[in-house]
Amino acid sequence: MDNGIANPALSARDYKSSVKPVWCPGCGDFSVLSAITKTFAELQLDPAQVAVISGIGCSSRIPAYLNTYGFHGVHGRALPLGVGLKVARPDLTVLVTGGDGDGFSIGGNHFLHACRRNVDITYLVMDNQVYGMTKGQASPTTAPDWALSKLTPEGPGINPFYPLVIALASGANFIARASSSDPNGTARMLVDAIRHPGFSFIQVLSPCVTFQPEQREWKKLVHPAPVEATSDPAKAARRLMTDDNLFVGVLYQGTRKPFQPCLEADLEHAAELDEAFAI
Amino acid sequence: MSTDSVSIAFAGSGGAGVLTAGNVLLEAAASAGWYAYLSRSAGPQIRGGESVTLLRVSRNRVESHDDDFRLLLAIDWRNFERFVAELPLSGDSLLIGDAEAGPLPECLAAYAARYCELPLKRIAKGMSQGRPNMVALGVLAAAIGIPCDKVTEALAHTLRDKGQAAMDAGAACVTAGMECARELPLIKLPAAPAPRAHGERLLITGNEATGLGAVRGGVRFVSAYPITPATEILEWLAPSVDRLGGTLVQAEDELASVNQAIGASFGGTPSLTATSGPGLALMLESIGLAVAAEVPIVVVDVMRGGPSTGIPTKSEQADLGMALYGLHGDAPHLVLAPLSVADCLFTTQWAVHLAEALQTPAIVLSDQSLGQSRAVIERPADLAFIGRRQTLEDIGERYARYAVTTSGVSPMAIPGMPGGQYTAEGLEHSEAGTPSGSAADHAAQLQKRRRKLTDFDYGTHWAEIEGEATTAVITWGSTTGPVREALNRRAVAGWATRMVAMRLLAPARPDAMRQALDGVERVLIVEQCEGGQFHHYLRAHYDLPAEVRTLCKPGPLPIRPQEVYTRIEDWH
Ligand SMILES: Cc1ncc(C[n+]2csc(CCOP(=O)(O)OP(=O)(O)O)c2C)c(N)n1
Ligand code: SF4
Numbered sequence A: 001m002d003n004g005i006a007n008p009a010l011s012a013r014d015y016k017s018s019v020k021p022v023w024c025p026g027c028g029d030f031s032v033l034s035a036i037t038k039t040f041a042e043l044q045l046d047p048a049q050v051a052v053i054s055g056i057g058c059s060s061r062i063p064a065y066l067n068t069y070g071f072h073g074v075h076g077r078a079l080p081l082g083v084g085l086k087v088a089r090p091d092l093t094v095l096v097t098g099g100d101g102d103g104f105s106i107g108g109n110h111f112l113h114a115c116r117r118n119v120d121i122t123y124l125v126m127d128n129q130v131y132g133m134t135k136g137q138a139s140p141t142t143a144p145d146w147a148l149s150k151l152t153p154e155g156p157g158i159n160p161f162y163p164l165v166i167a168l169a170s171g172a173n174f175i176a177r178a179s180s181s182d183p184n185g186t187a188r189m190l191v192d193a194i195r196h197p198g199f200s201f202i203q204v205l206s207p208c209v210t211f212q213p214e215q216r217e218w219k220k221l222v223h224p225a226p227v228e229a230t231s232d233p234a235k236a237a238r239r240l241m242t243d244d245n246l247f248v249g250v251l252y253q254g255t256r257k258p259f260q261p262c263l264e265a266d267l268e269h270a271a272e273l274d275e276a277f278a279i
Numbered sequence B: 001m002s003t004d005s006v007s008i009a010f011a012g013s014g015g016a017g018v019l020t021a022g023n024v025l026l027e028a029a030a031s032a033g034w035y036a037y038l039s040r041s042a043g044p045q046i047r048g049g050e051s052v053t054l055l056r057v058s059r060n061r062v063e064s065h066d067d068d069f070r071l072l073l074a075i076d077w078r079n080f081e082r083f084v085a086e087l088p089l090s091g092d093s094l095l096i097g098d099a100e101a102g103p104l105p106e107c108l109a110a111y112a113a114r115y116c117e118l119p120l121k122r123i124a125k126g127m128s129q130g131r132p133n134m135v136a137l138g139v140l141a142a143a144i145g146i147p148c149d150k151v152t153e154a155l156a157h158t159l160r161d162k163g164q165a166a167m168d169a170g171a172a173c174v175t176a177g178m179e180c181a182r183e184l185p186l187i188k189l190p191a192a193p194a195p196r197a198h199g200e201r202l203l204i205t206g207n208e209a210t211g212l213g214a215v216r217g218g219v220r221f222v223s224a225y226p227i228t229p230a231t232e233i234l235e236w237l238a239p240s241v242d243r244l245g246g247t248l249v250q251a252e253d254e255l256a257s258v259n260q261a262i263g264a265s266f267g268g269t270p271s272l273t274a275t276s277g278p279g280l281a282l283m284l285e286s287i288g289l290a291v292a293a294e295v296p297i298v299v300v301d302v303m304r305g306g307p308s309t310g311i312p313t314k315s316e317q318a319d320l321g322m323a324l325y326g327l328h329g330d331a332p333h334l335v336l337a338p339l340s341v342a343d344c345l346f347t348t349q350w351a352v353h354l355a356e357a358l359q360t361p362a363i364v365l366s367d368q369s370l371g372q373s374r375a376v377i378e379r380p381a382d383l384a385f386i387g388r389r390q391t392l393e394d395i396g397e398r399y400a401r402y403a404v405t406t407s408g409v410s411p412m413a414i415p416g417m418p419g420g421q422y423t424a425e426g427l428e429h430s431e432a433g434t435p436s437g438s439a440a441d442h443a444a445q446l447q448k449r450r451r452k453l454t455d456f457d458y459g460t461h462w463a464e465i466e467g468e469a470t471t472a473v474i475t476w477g478s479t480t481g482p483v484r485e486a487l488n489r490r491a492v493a494g495w496a497t498r499m500v501a502m503r504l505l506a507p508a509r510p511d512a513m514r515q516a517l518d519g520v521e522r523v524l525i526v527e528q529c530e531g532g533q534f535h536h537y538l539r540a541h542y543d544l545p546a547e548v549r550t551l552c553k554p555g556p557l558p559i560r561p562q563e564v565y566t567r568i569e570d571w572h
Helices: A029-043 A059-065 A078-088 A100-106 A108-117 A163-170 A183-195 A213-221 A233-241 A270-277 B018-031 B106-114 B120-125 B132-144 B148-158 B164-180 B206-217 B231-243 B254-266 B277-293 B320-325 B341-358 B439-454 B477-492 B510-516 B533-541 B561-569
Strands: A050-054 A069-072 A093-099 A122-127 A174-179 A200-205 A247-253 B005-012 B035-042 B051-058 B069-074 B089-098 B115-118 B201-205 B221-224 B247-250 B271-275 B297-303 B334-336 B361-367 B374-378 B423-425 B463-466 B471-476 B498-502 B504-506 B522-527 B547-552
Touching (some): A029 A059, A029 A093, A029 A122, A050 A059, A050 A078, A059 A069, A059 A093, A059 B423, A069 A078, A078 A100, A078 A108, A078 B221, A078 B247, A078 B254, A093 A100, A100 A108, A100 A122, A100 A163, A122 A183, A163 A174, A163 A200, A163 A233, A174 A183, A183 A200, A183 A247, A270 B206, B005 B018, B005 B132, B018 B035, B018 B132, B018 B374, B069 B132, B089 B106, B089 B132, B120 B132, B120 B164, B132 B164, B206 B231, B206 B341, B221 B254, B231 B247, B231 B271, B254 B277, B254 B297, B271 B277, B277 B297, B277 B320, B277 B423, B320 B334, B320 B361, B320 B504, B320 B533, B334 B341, B341 B361, B341 B374, B361 B477, B463 B477, B463 B510, B471 B477, B471 B533, B471 B561, B477 B498, B477 B522, B477 B561, B522 B533
Parallel strands (some): A050 A069, A050 A093, A069 B423, B005 B069, B069 B089, B089 B115, B221 B247, B297 B361, B471 B522
Antiparallel strands (some): B035 B051, B201 B374, B334 B504, B463 B498
8 A cells, every 4th residue: 555654554643634624722523533533543444545525514624634535515415425426436435524504404305315325434423503614503403492693592493403313214224422522432433333334324412612612511411322232223213212412322233235236337338328229 | 391301290188199109100210211300299297198299201311390290190189279389380281180089179270171080099999909099100101101011110119018919909000090091192201211221320319319428428427316308318327327337326306416426426437417407506506516626527407498397398498597607606617518319429428528538517408309309310420539537647746636737637536546635625725625715726726727628629519510601690509400401491592601500608619609700791699598598698708790680589489490591581
């Protein structure tokens, strides 16, 4: 492998690029970035065989900070970019990342259908229950009475979106929640998610210290999942009924076969297809 | 009206089978050696509903309809008034109806003298598995003189999956129909051209030809979201791209389909999606991403009547403005248009080649009248354009994905290439691809993205230019058919006219147009768009002579050769 790195054993640092993050000091996304590089090192992935795909938002800036292939797309469309890439290039490891606004609001439809389609990619959402990049508006996961945005001064007043419930109902094959306050734990989960065949979804609680400063408390409030991961969707669903939105751990590991069309040709030349129209 | 061809219309409602029968007649005419062109016009119903099949059979290549129809056969007259405007008839047109279908409708009263009734239904009823459309097929074949054996051969081919009994019943109906047409005045079809070897010509729709062009160009990933009238491209590509080692994915919407194509192309696979106006509107933001991130993709828009859902089953050339100017930001990209059913293949293949070579999105503007029409075409040569996507070979010191090069094209690393790692970036970026808001980087990247398009040598393919004269007609896309026919008629009448039919609309080629209009003193602009989008585009980018006239008509009525002819003649 000629990737300009002398040591064949890659460390987390080897997956970082030289670009300096634009994030606010203390932003949870720093720890997520470090969990990602730890994960790649743990898996000893060839950086040239990895593509990290994102949409738009503070969290979606991540690809530029990595030394892998990356794609920083438009707002909400990271999943279809990743799906198209993986289907055409099944040899690559594809990690899609982004925020809760990007993934559950403007990109919500793609989330449902990526779960259903079950392509072998991993989707990591840095959930801070706010639109950070546009300076603090309510996102789909914001509490209905959160009244700190000028856009919704009385609070959004509508029910939050429950990503794990939606992921389970839509057919995601691996579902977990992590906390950016524990980068090592997040990395362990991400390793499992990448290894697990099919569509893996991880919600990472990642505080926006600027627009949701009380999220600094998350690190004290999160707690390990009370039980082991299950492969029974009914059990997982029951567990979610009593979810306090703060457990961390793997909820569900399914056994559905990933979507991957065969890419073998039985025709050599496209012009042979003319024959069907010949007169 | 042309003397080299005969045009007939075949109408019916509620699953009467006029499209099936019309296609059998087309196939029979084609295998007997004629050229032919078939289009259909259907109401909005999903199944059943009234529809009319329009068939033109000719000695020479035909790419569009004539001014009027010599023969109209209706199995019934239900809702016929909805089509009457699309069916111009002449004083010597022959009208045939079924004896049981009631009187000739009011809207055709002027042609009563040329109307005759035949017992189509009654004949069909008297036969085992008899169908009136098959009897009518025999009538039509006899009326224009298509040999019986060719019709039954084509019928057997169409009904091959239905079993021998169905084929025999169909053939019996055709024979009975031919018999019953013996009393009719024969419409003389000019003799078929000399027979050609099997495989020298293709019988194909524009949408199928678009699919063939895509795979010939190397497309191996297709994303799809169904929409009339583009769906047949996707349906044809689904098994075809598979056989070539690629795949088609049905996406959840057009926002997904365009992004899947961009993702696959980022991975190195030439990619395409096809849609119509509403879908293109949804894709525009991401097409801008492909411009900025320099990822090649092809988006085919098979245009239909708009705005909004408009007239989804009928043709119009009114997405030009959106395709040219709909992207936000300063976003140079390619816009092309096929000029005929046959040209759908060439133009799509060329679009794939250009998108790949220039690392940019190409929008191909086909339309319903090309996409859903079936025609006999010369088999296109198996072209191979020189120049593919320029991929990274030598990483050198430090790879800069968006290096500012003389041509504007920068070698592209494909995931998997060691040392080529970069982030494809929709934010403005430096040469290395890192996000940048600097004025210098913005200017340098804007200029490189423009330069790679404007400095490229498009050769002679940008337009079809015919005729040497001081009067010229400029057109684009599907209206080339009637324009070319009008100008051929003028040539026969002794008047030379120049035609410039544009295949490449963006980037604009003002120098090439200047040469094409050398010596031209006046220009007629022809387009199927009420608002004159093409006219305004020409005004914006090219020097036109002082005297300019327009023929800007909305769809869904096609522009007829005679309208173009008269518009020029008026000038004298
Ligand atoms: C089409 C479009 N609409 C709106 C925006 C503006 N915008 C940029 S980021 C963003 C929200 C980001 O929120 P989230 O995904 O939660 O990410 P965060 O910044 O919190 O990490 C919005 C609305 C945009 N870039 N594109
Ligand atoms: S605004 Fe919030 S999410 Fe964005 S960088 Fe700052 S802390 Fe992080």
